[in-house]
Amino acid sequence: MNTLIIISVLPIIILYLGLYKAKKALLPVTIIGLLTALGFACAQWGNEPAPTFSGMLQFNNFSIAFSALTIVSTILILLLSKDYFERISDHVAEYYAVILFSLAGVIVMLSYHNLTMLFIGIEIMSVSLYILAGIKKNDFASNEAALKYFLMGAFSTGFLLFGIALIYGASGSFDLTDIRNWILMNPRHIDPLFYTGILLMIVGLCFKIGAAPFHFWTPDVYEGSPTLITAFMSTVVKTAGIAAFLRLFSTCFNPISSFWVPTLLIITMLTLFIGNITALYQQSFKRMLAFSSISHAGYLLFAIVALNSSSANAVLTYATAYSIASIIAFGVLILVRQQAGTDNFTAFDGLAKKNPFLAFTLTVAMLSLAGIPLTAGFIGKFFMFSGALSQYQVALVIIAVINAIISIYYYFRVIVAMYFNAAEPAEVAVPPYYTFVLGFSALATIVIGVYPVLVSGLI
Amino acid sequence: MNLFYFIAFLSILFALLVIFSKNPVHSVLYLILTFFTFTIHYVLLNAQFLAIVNFIVYMGAIMVLFLFVIMLLNLNKDTEPVKSSLVKFAGIIGGACLLVVIVAAVKALGKSDPVILKQADLGLVKNLGKILFGQFLLPFEVSSLLLFSAMVGAVLLATKDKPVKA
Numbered sequence: 001m002n003t004l005i006i007i008s009v010l011p012i013i014i015l016y017l018g019l020y021k022a023k024k025a026l027l028p029v030t031i032i033g034l035l036t037a038l039g040f041a042c043a044q045w046g047n048e049p050a051p052t053f054s055g056m057l058q059f060n061n062f063s064i065a066f067s068a069l070t071i072v073s074t075i076l077i078l079l080l081s082k083d084y085f086e087r088i089s090d091h092v093a094e095y096y097a098v099i100l101f102s103l104a105g106v107i108v109m110l111s112y113h114n115l116t117m118l119f120i121g122i123e124i125m126s127v128s129l130y131i132l133a134g135i136k137k138n139d140f141a142s143n144e145a146a147l148k149y150f151l152m153g154a155f156s157t158g159f160l161l162f163g164i165a166l167i168y169g170a171s172g173s174f175d176l177t178d179i180r181n182w183i184l185m186n187p188r189h190i191d192p193l194f195y196t197g198i199l200l201m202i203v204g205l206c207f208k209i210g211a212a213p214f215h216f217w218t219p220d221v222y223e224g225s226p227t228l229i230t231a232f233m234s235t236v237v238k239t240a241g242i243a244a245f246l247r248l249f250s251t252c253f254n255p256i257s258s259f260w261v262p263t264l265l266i267i268t269m270l271t272l273f274i275g276n277i278t279a280l281y282q283q284s285f286k287r288m289l290a291f292s293s294i295s296h297a298g299y300l301l302f303a304i305v306a307l308n309s310s311s312a313n314a315v316l317t318y319a320t321a322y323s324i325a326s327i328i329a330f331g332v333l334i335l336v337r338q339q340a341g342t343d344n345f346t347a348f349d350g351l352a353k354k355n356p357f358l359a360f361t362l363t364v365a366m367l368s369l370a371g372i373p374l375t376a377g378f379i380g381k382f383f384m385f386s387g388a389l390s391q392y393q394v395a396l397v398i399i400a401v402i403n404a405i406i407s408i409y410y411y412f413r414v415i416v417a418m419y420f421n422a423a424e425p426a427e428v429a430v431p432p433y434y435t436f437v438l439g440f441s442a443l444a445t446i447v448i449g450v451y452p453v454l455v456s457g458l459i
Numbered sequence: 460m461n462l463f464y465f466i467a468f469l470s471i472l473f474a475l476l477v478i479f480s481k482n483p484v485h486s487v488l489y490l491i492l493t494f495f496t497f498t499i500h501y502v503l504l505n506a507q508f509l510a511i512v513n514f515i516v517y518m519g520a521i522m523v524l525f526l527f528v529i530m531l532l533n534l535n536k537d538t539e540p541v542k543s544s545l546v547k548f549a550g551i552i553g554g555a556c557l558l559v560v561i562v563a564a565v566k567a568l569g570k571s572d573p574v575i576l577k578q579a580d581l582g583l584v585k586n587l588g589k590i591l592f593g594q595f596l597l598p599f600e601v602s603s604l605l606l607f608s609a610m611v612g613a614v615l616l617a618t619k620d621k622p623v624k625a
Contacts, residue, residue: 008604011608011611015611053596053597054593054594054595054596054597056595056597056598057597089620090620091615091618091620094611094614094615095615097611098608098611098612098615101604101607101608101611102608104604105604105605108601114598116595116598117597117598117601120598120601120602120605121601123605124601124604124605124608127605127608127609127612128608128612130612131608131609131611131612131615131616134616135615135616137616137620138620
């Protein structure tokens with residue numbers, strides 16, 4: 001709870017700092033505030049409290065682990081924001097504030113114990129993101145991204161809300177435990193309303209994580225938004241979405257898994273194929289990352305299809321690996337784009353000659369996203385696949401392995417461009433903040449890859 | 460009961476006038492009247508809160524918004540483009556599907572007990588307030604974050620930027 005309070009109050013402080021023109025203080029205050037919130041979250045570790053506030057929120061280890069991951073990702077992304085927002089406009093304080101509001105919504109999504117809180121959390125996060133996608137007011141692509149995201153997001157919210165309403169109508173409660181007990185009490189006489197509600201909630205949540213039949217907004221929104229915001233969307237928001245998904249299905253709908261597993265199985269396969277095959281044809285690095293994020297949503301859904309006691313841990317590992325690798329990729333993209341003025345793969349030609357550090361970190365990130373051993377991405381995929389195999393989803397794992405092989409092609413394109421393509425680009429200046437974030441993320445990727453016990457036994 | 464039939468008749472009458480009047484502004488005015496009859500229906504059903512919300516939000520805010528949009532777009536004249544027969548055909552099919560669904564739903568509906576208020580205080584604002592400020596206090600308070608974030612964002616997107624320094 002303290003975490004949520006701090007992250008809710010912090011943006012108001014930031015807005016006041018912006019009002020009094022304390023530009024220099026914005027980033028340090030934000031980072032210190034987030035670290036405090038992280039500290040309070042970690043201090044709760046281990047005691048599994050009962051749901052608080054009339055059963056609205058429950059800060060268990062699951063929430064704390066994912067909160068810590070999202071807060072750390074936000075800190076890393078905000079460190080990259082040094083001098084980034086200033087180029088867009090003067091309202092830097094408001095940008096920080098809206099990002100923090102979004103994070104507050106994420107925290108609510110990670111710790112809800114009542115469907116109303118889930119809905120409000122998703123809305124706080126999404127409304128802030130609609131704004132953030134459109135902060136480049138003079139850029140046509142950014143306007144398009146904001147409008148598209150807003151319209152599609154409003155529809156998906158409608159689906160989600162309708163689903164919640166139907167589930168309430170059938171079971172008579174918003175509370176996760178009560179709904180679960182209702183299912184267990186009436187195993188034979190579950191209302192058709194309830195099944196419809198589950199399907200509508202799947203639609204709403206799949207939209208938020210960008211899974212396949214509901215992914216159409218992803219490429220345009222990710223490409224049009226400012227790169228830093230794209231990084232936030234594809235890491236923090238996706239992690240929160242999948243964690244909320246997992247919390248709902250593992251605590252609530254687990255007893256009737258035979259009903260929704262086939263649906264999710266199809267969604268997962270579609271997501272993998274559409275994400276990976278479309279990514280093959282992209283010329284823009286940013287758009288390729290958008291499609292790759294779709295395919296990663298597919299891998300993350302594995303944990304829900306093959307729901308077991310280690311699902312939460314598998315998602316945590318995978319989301320960690322994916323988040324830090326994406327932050328590296330987007331960080332390098334911001335620098336290269338400033339130098340070359342384009343998002344295309346050609347911008348990376350010959351990067352390794354002048355900027356071996358950038359090239360090395362990006363290589364680590366790409367290897368991790370592709371799932372090569374000794375990186376965190378491999379460990380994440382390993383947990384996902386072994387979880388699926390333990391539930392005898394052999395066909396799914398075979399398809400996933402095929403897709404992982406496909407993905408190697410487009411991830412390696414960047415590496416090939418950086419090391420082997422002949423070009424003499426000017427040296428890209430790397431600010432110290434970037435060096436820290438990229439170095440830290442690359443190190444974390446390798447450390448988790450070599451020594452997975454760090455994250456594998458947490459939840 | 461007679462009052463109900465009278466109000467129901469008015470609802471249908473105004474709803475028909477909405478779609479048959481040529482002038483869009485008149486349509487919106489009739490729509491306001493239609494919503495007003497709905498408010499009376501809610502009162503008859505003892506749903507105080509819904510009645511008030513319907514009155515304030517639909518009749519007040521949303522209708523004014525509609526009027527503004529119509530005036531801004533200057534749809535006042537009969538500039539409505541002639542629709543092709545294909546669109547008309549699609550409209551007929553869509554409307555007929557809706558009609559079938561509604562009739563089927565009404566037919567499938569089990570006949571419930573005649574409308575007798577079993578709980579006299581059902582639908583009163585007082586109960587809603589008690590629930591909202593008791594059990595649902597936290598979602599209520601957290602919603603303020605949502606509104607605040609949206610407000611900051613609206614101001615952010617609406618303010619004019621100074622030309623960006625290099």
